[in-house]
Amino acid sequence: MPATPYLRVDPVRLRQNLRRAAEWAGANGVALRPHGKTHKSPEIAMMQLDLGAVGITVASVGEAETFAEHGITDLFVAYPLHLDEQKTARLRALAGRSRIAIGVDSVEGATRAGQLLGRHGVEVLVEVDSGQHRTGCPPAEAGAVAAAAALAGGEVRGVFTFPGHSYAPDAMASAAGDEARALAAARTAVEAEGLEVPVVSGGSTPSFAHTDADVLTEARPGVYVFGDAQQWELGSMPPESIALTCRATVVSHAGGRAVLDSGGKALAADRGAYNTGAGRLLDHPDARVVLLSEHHAVVDLAGAPLPRVGDEVDVVPNHCCAAVNLADELWVGDDGGLRPWPVAARGRNS
């Protein structure tokens, strides 16, 4: 067994999560293009494709390169990349071995993408803001952005958004509604420019079950493969579905609490305003990580007996994507045997 703290994946739960999403997508006529930033793992991407996913979404050119090196041939960089000389050359090279598209969210960015990448087979999707207020143009401006890309020689595949404001209590359904309205408006705006919109893409794990299949042609959830304490606390995934935990050792009973060796360098320090702590214990629903530092997680067990010093427990990170990006491998299996899957795209932020 690896030394704690290490990330474990329950392969049965992983497969159930993958299958459930694939079945929902199939039943509703929505293509699935899962976000690979969550797992950064070619093994899991291949499982997703085997279950019918049309391709993989990524957040960076480096992630796209990693997945392409592992044989994945349809990649969407859902990000408004700034196309400097290096990025342009890397995307042209990628287009030689993979179907590839990138995001644009401004007339200037779309013009640049069309000019630099249009003849090289890299398509664009126009990102619109559906309420998270991060990137993306207003839906009504999607037509102008798409037209700029086309005018500069680019191929426009469609429109996309990330309804990240679904990460709030009771916002899952309303964010999905915002997503559908923004994407429908964006589609209308692009079509008004005389352009076709083959792909209308959205999706986040909290909003996924509420996806409006009359509007979206494609969904890009990421976290659904593993789940985490954020999904548990939002109510979008029950603890029984959580497929990724950090195995940790109790190292101290200082102050009458259990102190674990799974600190922020193993769990990540991500914490939404709605989170009730810095992580959960899978087998102790009332327990909370009440203090997280780099190498310590102090757990309040809510009156339950303390596990012994030396015992191992399974901690559910708040945000699985951030925890996975700290690890060089995922350990897949159960106590009968674990095998490592490399986190091949770890740290590939560029």
Next chain:
Amino acid sequence: MPATPYLRVDPVRLRQNLRRAAEWAGANGVALRPHGKTHKSPEIAMMQLDLGAVGITVASVGEAETFAEHGITDLFVAYPLHLDEQKTARLRALAGRSRIAIGVDSVEGATRAGQLLGRHGVEVLVEVDSGQHRTGCPPAEAGAVAAAAALAGGEVRGVFTFPGHSYAPDAMASAAGDEARALAAARTAVEAEGLEVPVVSGGSTPSFAHTDADVLTEARPGVYVFGDAQQWELGSMPPESIALTCRATVVSHAGGRAVLDSGGKALAADRGAYNTGAGRLLDHPDARVVLLSEHHAVVDLAGAPLPRVGDEVDVVPNHCCAAVNLADELWVGDDGGLRPWPVAARGRNS
């Protein structure tokens, strides 16, 4: 130049920070044993030793192994390790090539350490809680813990604490006072057992300038090498001393704000209750990272003109230790030339 986002180190500021701490320690008769978890870099550890540090502190056996492989011969694992079979064997192997000590914070842990490691040359220091309430026994119990180690065959080097409650506004001096009182009481308790206490060790970057040199023989600050937005906002290091930044590219002006490619996977999501945002811009003191997701940092520039899309800016992470642990290398130098220093102990949490 590497592609953004990447971590840059200003070597002039780094050396100034190292020298300033070394001079303070020398002038006050306190040995410096800097914490290597901040930089995880053999190059910087060697600079610290060249400037008079007596050894390097680490948080895990893996960090100790990494530094030992790079020729560092005096290491203290300031952590109450649980000594399973693997850890015990690894520590015995380390003791063959490096002077090494570990932390203990209970009678049981001290007994185990004495039994398993005492004959193998691994010393122990007793950790006491000086107010952070994380690990460490109460100071009055340090005598019993030390006596247990000695009875089991262990060599007791002394006592230590981490005054982590110094990470709060206006708590720097008071936490240093708590540290000195706790360590003085612990020393008395250990001496009452008839044991010598050659080392009385404390230190955090915020409390460092307030160290009670009459009590402490050794200090273990970590962050002081780089500084970060936490130190800036606590007032313990001015922005002019910050030696580590994340170089980021402006990728979007969505919503009239600058969106950078330095997300939480580059900056880390650490955020103290006193932090005013998720990061700062080195050259725009009024700006704040107001929204951080995995690959996006949305910046409010407080009315200053937006940098252009494609421009690069220097972001100060909230917590440099966490940001460094996300990167495979630090890029050291200036725009005239950067050279990579490996983050050799990245991810070595076990």
